Structure formats: structure tokens, C-alpha cells
Amino acid sequence: MTEAVFDPAGQPAAQPTPIPLRELLPWAVFGGLLLLLALYFVGAEQGATSLVPGMYVHEFVHDGRHLLGFPCH
DSSP, X not given: OOOOXXXXXXXXXXXXXXXXXXXXXXHHHHHHHHHHHHHHHHHTOSXXXXXXXXXXXXXXXXXXXXXXXXXXX
């Protein structure tokens, strides 16, 4: 028999429940795709592989490129 767990105010304490993998997997894939997109814009959005014309994206992520060790000059 299990006993109820109470917090200091006398209320029943919330018990954590595990998240099933099939509910977590789509969010993990979505997050991974966002990270890959960010990595592209920081690391490769320049010159011949550029999807956006001009230097706007390059200038926006310029400090991040140097912080992460990507060459750009």
C-alpha cells in the first residue's frame, strides 16, 4: 500500500510522469531540423551557396561565425 506524499502546506505533492518516446520524438526531430537550419545560416550562408541575395544574413550572424570558429574573411 502506498502512502500519499504531502508538501509542507498539507497539499498532495505533484508526482512526475514519464513522457512516452513517441510523443517526444517529433519534437526532437523538429528541434534537430531547426538546429541544422541555424548551422547552415551561421556556417554556409555566403557566396555560392547563398539562398538569400546580398550580405544581410552574413552580417546578421557575423559575430556568431567568429565565435563558432567559421572562417569568413
